[in-house]
Amino acid sequence: xxxxxxxxxxxxxxxxxxxxxxxxxxxxxxxxxxxxxxxxxxxxxxxxxxxxxxxxxxxxxxxxxxxxxxxxxxxxxxxxxxxxxxxxxxxxxxxxxxxxxx
Amino acid sequence: xxxxxxxxxxxxxxxxxxxxxxxxxxxxxxxxxxxxxxxxxxxxxxxxxxxxxxxxxxxxxxxxxxxxxxxxxxxxxxxxxxxxxxxxxxxxxxxxxxxxxxxxxxxxxxxxxxxxxxxxxxxxxxxxxxxxxxxxxxxxxxxxxxxxxxxxxxxxxxxxxxxxxxxxxxxxxxxxxxxxxxxxxxxxxxxxxxxxxxxxxxxxxxxxxxxxxxxxxxxxxxxxxxxxxxxxxxxxxxxxxxxxxxxxxxxxxxxxxxxxxxxxxxxxxxxxxxxxxxxxxxxxxxxxxxxxxxxxxxxxxxxxxxxxxxxxxxxxxxxxxxxxxxxxxxxxxxxxxxxxxxxxxxxxxxxxxxxxxxxxxxxxxxxxxxxxxxxxxxxxxxxxxxxxxxxxxxxxxxxx
Numbered sequence: 120x121x122x123x124x125x126x127x128x129x130x131x132x133x134x135x136x137x138x139x140x141x142x143x144x145x146x147x148x149x150x151x152x153x154x155x156x157x158x159x160x161x162x163x164x165x166x167x168x169x170x171x172x173x174x175x176x177x178x179x180x181x182x183x184x185x186x187x188x189x190x191x192x193x194x195x196x197x198x199x200x201x202x203x204x205x206x207x208x209x210x211x212x213x214x215x216x217x218x219x220x221x
Numbered sequence: 222x223x224x225x226x227x228x229x230x231x232x233x234x235x236x237x238x239x240x241x242x243x244x245x246x247x248x249x250x251x252x253x254x255x256x257x258x259x260x261x262x263x264x265x266x267x268x269x270x271x272x273x274x275x276x277x278x279x280x281x282x283x284x285x286x287x288x289x290x291x292x293x294x295x296x297x298x299x300x301x302x303x304x305x306x307x308x309x310x311x312x313x314x315x316x317x318x319x320x321x322x323x324x325x326x327x328x329x330x331x332x333x334x335x336x337x338x339x340x341x342x343x344x345x346x347x348x349x350x351x352x353x354x355x356x357x358x359x360x361x362x363x364x365x366x367x368x369x370x371x372x373x374x375x376x377x378x379x380x381x382x383x384x385x386x387x388x389x390x391x392x393x394x395x396x397x398x399x400x401x402x403x404x405x406x407x408x409x410x411x412x413x414x415x416x417x418x419x420x421x422x423x424x425x426x427x428x429x430x431x432x433x434x435x436x437x438x439x440x441x442x443x444x445x446x447x448x449x450x451x452x453x454x455x456x457x458x459x460x461x462x463x464x465x466x467x468x469x470x471x472x473x474x475x476x477x478x479x480x481x482x483x484x485x486x487x488x489x490x491x492x493x494x495x496x497x498x499x500x501x502x503x504x505x506x507x508x509x510x511x512x513x514x515x516x517x518x519x520x521x522x523x524x525x526x527x528x529x530x531x532x533x534x535x536x537x538x539x540x541x542x543x544x545x546x547x548x549x550x551x552x553x554x555x556x557x558x559x560x561x562x563x564x565x566x567x568x569x570x571x572x573x574x575x576x577x578x579x580x581x582x583x584x585x586x587x588x589x590x591x592x593x594x595x596x597x598x599x600x601x602x603x604x605x606x607x608x609x610x611x612x613x614x615x616x617x618x619x620x621x
Contacts, residue, residue: 124570127491127526128519137563163519174515181572201572203561204519205511206488206495207467 121149121194124201132159141200146179147171147190149200164202176203226299233305234317238329241292241319250284251292252276254304255323259296263333263341265326273300277307287312294319294326338362343435347389360549361389365435367548368392370457372445372473374425375399376528377463377487379409380537381544386429386436388545393429394457396441397421408530445469450476459547461540462486467514474499474507478583483554485543487536490521492529494536497559497574498543502583504556509577509584532564
């Protein structure tokens with residue numbers, strides 16, 4: 120079964136797990152199975168239309184699925200799917216600015 | 222029983238350093254008879270270099286008048302005494318050797334020059350770098366001539382700046398208008414307890430100046446925004462991004478691509494960090510990797526979530542490592558690669574990042590960004606998934 124690596128920001132939604140096993144023949148199916156098992160992850164992964172959110176990068180092993188076949192990319196049992204949202208932390212601020220001063 | 226060398230030594234006039242300095246100052250010719258490598262490493266300013274093996278052959282041309290006063294020196298004074306004796310045999314009758322040679326000269330703190338471009342102090346300080354074949358004197362000189370800008374003197378910038386200063390990066394600019402807080406000290410090792418409440422940039426400068434006088438620190442106590450970023454980064458060779466908010470990261474990216482400046486970008490949260498090096502047009506840019514920022518609930522800050530101080534140090538030092546490679550032109554920078562570090566499992570994962578042909582900043586159809594577009598393009602208000610509210614007083618006050 121493929122392994123999914125969960126980024127720190129999503130771990131509260133997977134019960135703290137940093138890696139979960141998730142069934143599926145394609146990247147999309149693996150992520151769908153993850154969202155089934157951990158429903159709180161769904162809204163972070165997929166838009167209302169069921170597309171992968173643009174701010175979430177997904178890699179099959181070390182390759183971005185955007186340069187493969189996207190959610191249709193075939194996944195083998197020993198593959199790893201990495202979910203990676205951007206992180207901005209440099210360590211310090213209690214709050215994020217909501218817009219940038221002009 | 223006196224050896225032959227002793228007998229020669231007694232015949233030759235040996236003069237003290239003080240006397241030698243007086244004579245050199247009044248124009249007496251000083252000949253350094255050591256070998257080329259010794260000369261390159263350090264020599265006395267104004268000396269003529271003639272290795273001992275060439276001296277007899279070249280002396281006529283150097284000193285046609287055999288009554289001319291000549292001073293010889295070498296590393297200690299063995300070679301110079303021997304060569305003074307040779308010259309006397311040739312009829313030179315006013316030759317002296319400098320007692321103790323350049324070893325005594327340097328021990329007395331007298332100035333030397335180096336054709337390598339490093340001072341005697343620098344040769345000592347950076348010897349563990351220059352011993353590395355990949356770095357050498359040439360690489361060290363590149364570091365001493367390099368100008369590196371750090372966005373933030375916080376969790377990433379503090380360890381990074383400390384090691385870059387130790388390594389001899391000649392100019393370090395620090396952008397940070399925050400002050401040192403007690404909660405910073407668990408990871409921001411460039412600051413100290415007694416400096417709580419003072420400017421982080423100033424605190425960093427104090428530490429760096431005490432560590433390495435070769436480094437010039439430039440404090441940038443300014444608001445980093447679209448109006449000043451181009452001018453600020455244009456002065457530097459490499460930028461170290463330790464900002465903790467997306468607007469600053471996108472703003473920096475857009476400006477750095479425009480000016481073709483490499484950015485070593487890292488971010489940290491909890492026990493995890495990620496790092497990549499963005500070299501404009503050579504590899505992907507930050508927007509190729511992250512076309513849009515995540516919504517606020519997926520972008521918590523370390524202040525809210527906590528961060529392992531040591532992990533911040535690891536990531537900051539990986540950034541410093543990237544900077545050194547870029548500056549010295551060695552190794553393989555993390556261009557086109559994103560390195561993830563999970564400190565709890567002690568695991569590194571490397572992901573490939575490709576240039577996005579559709580990238581609005583560095584893609585095939587991207588027009589050069591105009592000054593007006595920097596910091597606005599495509600739409601910074603959307604970055605946190607919320608409508609624009611009152612602008613933060615300064616994005617960079619929250620830097621790392």
